Amino acid sequence: MMNRHLILFATSCLSLLLVTLQPAQAVTIVPEGNRNATQPGVPAASAKRTRELNTTYEAKYQKIYNLLKTDSKLRSKIASVARTYGIDPVHIVGALVGEHTYNVDAYDRLQTYYVKAISYVQQGLSFDYQGESIGDFVRRPQFSSCVQFKDSLRLWTCRENVWEADFRGKSVGGKRFPNNRFSAVFFQPFYAGQSFGLGQLSPLIALQMTDMVNRYSGLPKLDADHAADVYKTIMDPDLTLPYMAATLKHSIDVYRRVADFDISKNPGITATLYNTGGSDSRARALADSNLARVANGEQPQLPEENYYGWLVNDKIDQLSALF
Structure with missing residues (x-):
């Protein structure tokens, strides 16, 4: 009689072979443009911040757009980082535009971010x-x-x-x-909800992405016990741009791997995920939802943009023309 362990091993091998022989699920390319005809609602907190600054979303958009348009060095840095991570630079631009239109106002000059980065290193921060x-x-x-x-x-x-x-x-x-x-x-020693720098990254996101950035860009790995280094990284444009690219690349990769969607042609979707975070859990939720839809004879649902990503897609011709 064949040994029980050998039978189990043979059965496992056969199961693995059968899974391998199954046709791979085709990856659906998410087309350009918005799925929503009108912009989804902007959160009240964003509207409140904008009123308190006595400005408008359009004015804030024009400010970050003008920084991108007039600063060739910044555009060059974005293009270089995008090549390193294998993504279109418009994904990085979309995240920048969304953050500075709806969350914070952009500084007029890139140099201001470098000055701020140095000031945080000098504050003796801790998490x-x-x-x-x-x-x-x-x-x-x-x-x-x-x-x-x-x-x-x-x-x-x-x-x-x-x-x-x-x-x-x-x-x-x-x-x-x-x-x-x-x-x-x-991770926010000054006040809750705080994020910093050109990319408005949170320290926790930077810590999550540090291995990928080390692998692709060769930057030193971040350590949560050295908070000042983390804050300098998210404030310094030369350091934060790779972290933005890594975050966006991860969203693209996980949606392809988990949800069978290629979102690399739709910067509004990647901007949405940059805004909301949680791309892994969102990809899994969408995959599970679409399995149920298909089982019920319905068409799978495409990823949809939120208010932040909607703006990026709405302005895509202008943003793409920067490169």
Whole structure:
């Protein structure tokens, strides 16, 4: 009688062979343009910020567009980084336009970002909550399942998921934790919701992307215990542009791999994901939804832009002409 382990091994090999022989799911190219005829609603917080600055979305758009149009060095940096990461530079431009139209106002000169970067290095920043550093916090036993992940993206994503499941809004070991995002509680020492620099990256996103940036651009890996280096990275245009490109490339890659959509031809979709974050979970949700739709005899749903991505697609001719 054949050994039971050999039978199981043979069965596993046959199953793997059958899966390999299955026809691959065709990847659908998401066409250019917006799926929504009119712009989806802009969040109230964005409208409030714009009113408080006594400006308009159009004025803020023109400000970031003029910076891009008049600064050939910035355009050259964007084009170079885009080539390194194998993406169209308009994806980076779209993210910049969305951030500076709806979230913050752009500085008039690129040099201002360099000056700000130096000032943050000099402030002796740290990532902590009520005296507990992030380094000590992630050594708590709840994070033991994350140790298996060696790459920064999966490691910090795991830690973020543990925060949501075990700490957010809960008392643990006699300590009460806020009902707020991981990035807001531990990674924004000045005020919640804060992001910085030309690309308006959060420190947590930078930590997630640091391995990819090290691999593609050769920049040193970031360490959460060295907060000043993280802030300098997201403030300095020469350092933050690779992190923007890595974030956008990851969104394109994960939508192709998980949801069978090629979003590389639609900067409004990549800008949307840059704005919302969570491209992995969003790709999985879309894939699951489309499996159910197909099972019910319906057509799969294409990814859709939000208000931020809608603007990018609406202005695409003007933005593409920059390169």
